[in-house]
Amino acid sequence: MSGNILVLTAIDDELDKARAPDGVEVIYTGVGKVNAASAATLALLVLRPRLVVNYGTAGKIHKMHNGLVEVAHVIQRDMMAMPLAPRGRTPFSPEIDRLSSGHDGVICGTGDSFVTAADPWLVENNVDIVDMELYAIAHVCQRHSMPWRAFKFITDEADDNAADHWQDNVKDGEELFWDAMKPLLAQTAQ
Template sequence: MNGKILVLTALESELDKSRAPAEIEVIFTGVGKINTTIATLQAVQAMQPKLVVNYGTAGKLNTKLNGLVEVSDVIQRDMNAEPLAPRGRTPFAPDLDRLVSGQRGVICGSGDSFVTSTDPWLVANNVDIVDMELFAIAQVCLRHGIRWRAFKFITDDANDFAHEHWTANVANGQDLFWDAMKGVKV
C-alpha cells in the first residue's frame, strides 16, 4: 500500500469501510489509547502510508460546534502524574504534550474515559472536543515521521446523556467524512 492514505477509526459502527476509494485503506483500531496504539503501530509498519487520517466520534465541550470538525491539536486529558508533572504532561517527555496536525481546527482532549460532565481542567485548556483514540494515533505518527489529520463527528454534549446521544448518532457522520476526504491529498 506504500503511498496511500490510511484511515483509522475505532469501530465498524462509526464508518462503512466499503465506501472507501481505492487509494484509501480503512483499519478499525478498537476503543481506547492502548488498543489504538497497537493497531496504529501494526498498520503503519505494514502499510507505510504517507498520510494517516483519524475519523471518529467526539463529545463537544464547545457549544458552538456541530457536525464534522477537523482537529488542529490533541492533548492527553487523562495523563495525571502529579506531582511529577502537571496534568496533561507525560513525565520526562515534555515534547509530546501537545501534538499538532498542521491543519486549522479544534483542540481535542483524548483519554480512556467517556466524558459525561464538565471538567474545569479541560475548560482551562481550551479543549473543544473529547475522544478516546486520537492522541495515540498522533503520537505513533510523530514517532514514525508520518503526517496525520483527524476529523471528528460531534455525537454528544459530553454530559449525563452522552452515552444515549452517542449511541443514537455514532453512524451519522459518515457522509460528511467521505465528502471531506474528497479534498484530502497525500
C-alpha cells in the same frame, strides 16, 4: 498500499470500510489509547501510507461545535501524574504534550474514559472536543515522521446524556467524512 491514505477509526459503527474509495485503507483500531497505539503502529509498519487520517466520534466541550470538525491539536486529558508533572503532561518524557496536525481546527482532549460530566480543566485548557483514540494515533505518527489529520463527528455534549446521544448519532457523520476526504484524495493523486 504504500503511498496511499490510511484511515484509522475505532469501530465499524463509526465508519463502513466497504465505502472506502480506491487509495484508502480503513483499519479498525478498537476503543482507547492502547488499542489505537498498537493498531496504528502495526498499520504504519506494514502498509507504509503517505498520510494517516483518524476519523471518529467526539463529545463537545464548547457548545459552538457541531457536525464534522477537523482537529488542529490534541492533548492527553487523562494523564494525571501529579505531583510529578501537571495534568496532561507525561512525567520524565521529552515528548511534546500537545501534538499538532499542521491544519486549522479544534483542540481535542484524548482519554480512556467516556466523558459524561463537566470538567473545568478541559475548559481552562481550551479543549473543544473529547475522544478516546486520537492522541495515541498522533503520537505514533509523530514517532514515525508520518503526517496525520483527524476529523471528528460531534455526537454528544459530554454530559450525563452523552451515552444515549452517542448511540443515537454514532453513524451520522460517515457521509460528511467521506465528503471531507475527497480533497485529500485529489491531493495524494498528484
